[in-house]
Amino acid sequence: MLDDRKLAVLRAIVEDYVSTNEPVGSKALAERHNLKVSPATVRNDMAALEEEGYITQPHTSAGRVPTDKGYRLFVDRLSQVKPLSAAERRAIETFLAGAVDLDDVVTRTVRLLAQLTRQVAVVQYPTLTRSTVRHVELVPLSERRVMLVLITNTGRVEQRVVELPEQVEDTRVAHMRAMLNACLDGCGLSSVPELVSDLPERLPPEDRPVVATILSVLLETLVERHDEKIVFAGAANLAGADFSTGLRDVLEALEEQVVLMRLLGETSSDTPAALTVRIGSENPYLRGTSVVAAGYGSGDNQLARLGVLGPTRMDYPVTMGAVRAVARYVSQILAAS
Amino acid sequence: MLDDRKLAVLRAIVEDYVSTNEPVGSKALAERHNLKVSPATVRNDMAALEEEGYITQPHTSAGRVPTDKGYRLFVDRLSQVKPLSAAERRAIETFLAGAVDLDDVVTRTVRLLAQLTRQVAVVQYPTLTRSTVRHVELVPLSERRVMLVLITNTGRVEQRVVELPEQVEDTRVAHMRAMLNACLDGCGLSSVPELVSDLPERLPPEDRPVVATILSVLLETLVERHDEKIVFAGAANLAGADFSTGLRDVLEALEEQVVLMRLLGETSSDTPAALTVRIGSENPYLRGTSVVAAGYGSGDNQLARLGVLGPTRMDYPVTMGAVRAVARYVSQILAAS
DNA sequence: ACTTGGCACTCGGGAACACAGAGTGCTAGA
DNA sequence: TCTAGCACTCTGTGTTCCCGAGTGCCAAGT
Numbered sequence: 001m002l003d004d005r006k007l008a009v010l011r012a013i014v015e016d017y018v019s020t021n022e023p024v025g026s027k028a029l030a031e032r033h034n035l036k037v038s039p040a041t042v043r044n045d046m047a048a049l050e051e052e053g054y055i056t057q058p059h060t061s062a063g064r065v066p067t068d069k070g071y072r073l074f075v076d077r078l079s080q081v082k083p084l085s086a087a088e089r090r091a092i093e094t095f096l097a098g099a100v101d102l103d104d105v106v107t108r109t110v111r112l113l114a115q116l117t118r119q120v121a122v123v124q125y126p127t128l129t130r131s132t133v134r135h136v137e138l139v140p141l142s143e144r145r146v147m148l149v150l151i152t153n154t155g156r157v158e159q160r161v162v163e164l165p166e167q168v169e170d171t172r173v174a175h176m177r178a179m180l181n182a183c184l185d186g187c188g189l190s191s192v193p194e195l196v197s198d199l200p201e202r203l204p205p206e207d208r209p210v211v212a213t214i215l216s217v218l219l220e221t222l223v224e225r226h227d228e229k230i231v232f233a234g235a236a237n238l239a240g241a242d243f244s245t246g247l248r249d250v251l252e253a254l255e256e257q258v259v260l261m262r263l264l265g266e267t268s269s270d271t272p273a274a275l276t277v278r279i280g281s282e283n284p285y286l287r288g289t290s291v292v293a294a295g296y297g298s299g300d301n302q303l304a305r306l307g308v309l310g311p312t313r314m315d316y317p318v319t320m321g322a323v324r325a326v327a328r329y330v331s332q333i334l335a336a337s
Numbered sequence: 338m339l340d341d342r343k344l345a346v347l348r349a350i351v352e353d354y355v356s357t358n359e360p361v362g363s364k365a366l367a368e369r370h371n372l373k374v375s376p377a378t379v380r381n382d383m384a385a386l387e388e389e390g391y392i393t394q395p396h397t398s399a400g401r402v403p404t405d406k407g408y409r410l411f412v413d414r415l416s417q418v419k420p421l422s423a424a425e426r427r428a429i430e431t432f433l434a435g436a437v438d439l440d441d442v443v444t445r446t447v448r449l450l451a452q453l454t455r456q457v458a459v460v461q462y463p464t465l466t467r468s469t470v471r472h473v474e475l476v477p478l479s480e481r482r483v484m485l486v487l488i489t490n491t492g493r494v495e496q497r498v499v500e501l502p503e504q505v506e507d508t509r510v511a512h513m514r515a516m517l518n519a520c521l522d523g524c525g526l527s528s529v530p531e532l533v534s535d536l537p538e539r540l541p542p543e544d545r546p547v548v549a550t551i552l553s554v555l556l557e558t559l560v561e562r563h564d565e566k567i568v569f570a571g572a573a574n575l576a577g578a579d580f581s582t583g584l585r586d587v588l589e590a591l592e593e594q595v596v597l598m599r600l601l602g603e604t605s606s607d608t609p610a611a612l613t614v615r616i617g618s619e620n621p622y623l624r625g626t627s628v629v630a631a632g633y634g635s636g637d638n639q640l641a642r643l644g645v646l647g648p649t650r651m652d653y654p655v656t657m658g659a660v661r662a663v664a665r666y667v668s669q670i671l672a673a674s
Numbered sequence: 675a676c677t678t679g680g681c682a683c684t685c686g687g688g689a690a691c692a693c694a695g696a697g698t699g700c701t702a703g704a
Numbered sequence: 705t706c707t708a709g710c711a712c713t714c715t716g717t718g719t720t721c722c723c724g725a726g727t728g729c730c731a732a733g734t
Contacts, residue, residue: 025726038678043727061685061726101497111592139472139488147488151476151496157486159494160438233592235572239585248576255448255570362697375707380698398697398714 002052008035009045010054011078014066018315023063068280068312071290075277075316082317084325088116092329099333102126102155106231109306109330114234116322119310120254122293124264125229126154126303126334128222133184133192138177138214143167148217152189154303154334162217165209176211179203193219228304230260241311245288250309259285264293264305275320280312288312292319294327298335306330339389345372346382347391348415351403355652360400405617405649408627412614412653419654421662425453429666436670439463439492443568446643446667451571453659456647457591459630461601462566463491463640463671465559470521470529475514475551480504485554489526491640491671499554502546513548516540530556565641567597578648582625587646596622601630601642612657617649625649629656631664635672643667 012033016024026039026046035042046064049055054070057063066074084092095112099105106123113121137149144167150158183195196215200208232254243250253259262284265276278291286309293307307323349370353361363376363383372379383401386392391407394400403411421429432449436442443460450458474486481504487495520532533552537545569591580587590596599621602613615628623646630644644660 023726027726039726040678040680041676044677047728057727059685061683061728063726134478135476135484137474137476137486139474141471147472149474149486149494151484155498157494157496159488161492236585236588236592239583239588246576248573251573251576255573360697364697376697377707377709378705381706384699394698396714398699398712400697 002048005035005037006045006048007073007078008033009042010049010066010070011074013046013049013055013064014070014074014078017065018313021313023058023065025063028063066313068282071279071312071316072282075279075320079317081275081324082321084116084321088322089325092116092326096329096333102157105155105330105333109326110231110233113306113308113322113326114237116326117308117310117319118234118237119308119314119319120232120234120237120250121306121308122230122232122254122260122264123306124261124304125231126152126156126297127228128152128156128158129190130188130297130303131156132186132188134186136177136180136184136218138173138180140168140170140173146173146214148214148221150218150221154298158221160217160221162214165213168210172207172210176207176214179211180214189222192222228257228261230257230264232260232309234308237310243288243311245286250286250289253286254309263291263309264307265291275324276307277316277320290314290316292316292323294323296327296331296334298331303334339385342372342374343382343385344410344415345370346379347386347403347407348411350383350386350392350401351407351411351415354402355650358650360395360402362400365400403650405619408616408649408653409619412616412657416654418612418661419658421453421658425659426662429453429663433666433670439494442492442667442670446663447568447570450643450645450659450663451574453663454645454647454656455571455574456645456651456656457569457571457574457587458643458645459567459569459591459597459601460643461598461641462568463489463493463634464565465489465493465495466527467525467634467640468493469523469525471523473514473517473521473555475510475517477505477507477510483510483551485551485558487555487558491635495558497554497558499551502550505547509544509547513544513551516548517551526559529559565594565598567594567601569597569646571645574647580625580648582623587623587626590623591646600628600646601644602628612661613644614653614657627651627653629653629660631660633664633668633671635668640671 012029013024016029016032026042030037030039030042046055050064053067054073055064056067058065092112096108099108106125110121110123131152131154134153135151139147139149141147144164146162146164148160148162183199184192187195199215200212203211235251235254238247238250263286276293280290281287283289283291289309290312291307291309293305295302295305297303306327308319349366350361353366353369363379367374367376367379383392387401390404391410392401393404395402429449433445436445443462447458447460468489468491471490472488476484476486478484481501483499483501485497485499520536521529524532536552537549540548572588572591575584575587600623613630617627618624620626620628626646627649628644628646630642632642634640643664645656
């Protein structure tokens, strides 16, 4: 049904349309790409492609524009991820190397990605649930208050103030801290509820209410932060582009953690680090945009996702190259720290 | 030069233009506000106001539009801050009361303000320099690495990983922690450099290199975070409004911490909590926008600023009311925690 | 069987134009 | 000092017209 030349025509249409932002006609197409056939032939192919739903014309007697289906075919079969230039790779490396803590890594990453792709970049914070406890700290603030600090192996720090039901001396706090660390150190966060479930029972009765209070806050922290934090950058890049769904909708989606999460998508368990591309109507909520995302994380376990969001009409090979490269570098950084 | 009626005319022009977004003419003005004079008289007044530079006409034979100078006069002398409704106040209270930590307070505040004003809200994190040390924590991560955690009285937590020059046992770490806390607890952050300057000398020689390393990281943290973190929300509200300086510029400014900082302005030392309004060209960098800001903080010392950014054509009385109210509530929350 | 050139057709977008309406400035009168 | 009237000047809108890019289709060529 679709011979090689028709595919070549589709590829050419996508490439031209992406670079010019104007519907591309048969004549211009035949000469710009050396297809070695006449415009008339191209027209026939275009008619076939349109018949199949890969391209469409905005109105009669205008050039053709790729449909979501067309982009999909292009991404899947007609294009190759374009690797970054050496200069770009160096820039990434040096820029990310300067990060001092997890917050900084994430902030730098999202800015870097935005600048590299000239789109809106989105980065999800490493998921708590898949990381492990590195340390639990109890800091006495006053007689009846302690601050609970949870440090994970990804460098993430969560803290909460705990109001204690009774007055507790510092030595007892220190003891509880030792207790907690002995119990939890190195364990996966998802197994924490299980591990602490019988902890109060193993303690002297007088400690139980206090420890129970602390544990309830700890568990609450785990649950609350279960839905993950997401940051974005490069909103200014939206100014130029035009979205079928208004600019307002896009900006609103960016500030809605939940929507953003859905857009980034879940890490598919089989090929965790692979690039995911969602084109136009394939996206939940935001149908006028495309999302290119990838998982990242230290070593084998994927911690979270990052990606960019842009108009359907984007340069997929380049964008995919940038996302993939950044995901890899961030993974390296996290693994090293 | 400007009698009462002319001022009334100016006020009416500002109010009408803000609500309709269209140049306001003499006829409509004379009937909508009961000025008890004829359009012709209003025209004369308008001519005078234009002469003085308070209003201008986009083109001959269109209505008048306030200039920056006109808005300035309106804000300074012709309007009163409009207090929030009881329902709004309750909403603020309940919404902010649910915050669990400082991050949460800031996030909720910025969203609240954006929703309340339908503009872009900007909130600066409480300045480290004016807060005090509540606790310093050293958490051993491995033989040669500790995590330094700094907790301030505003609930802010800064953490850094410190690479030690030599292997250090946990007991020594505990000792250093006690040392540090004895030295710094309750002190203002700005006095930390001074306080720790002679600390190594008071220690046994074998501890000096390690402590010096830790201190250098501590000081670095203070310096680096000196330029403060700023967050914003409500960018979607920009979609409708039109800015003389392109939308792109505004979005770029929002992502530039430095620019944003300049826009919020410094807390004027004499009247710290007062509302600051910068109109159009009074703003550095972004001249097409207005900024309404106020300081906030627990008790007397102003910790940081918050505010909104919007088109010059905004409803100043309402916006100022919202900013003032939110600043007060946040201050309360911070003082209580 | 596919490709090519030719040709008539169809729209969108821009230029030219006219026109109504809103608003102004000015002058003369109350 | 205010008001009424009047002539003038714009912008925005609607209309018309035309050009050109692009198409679909057909018949001829390879």
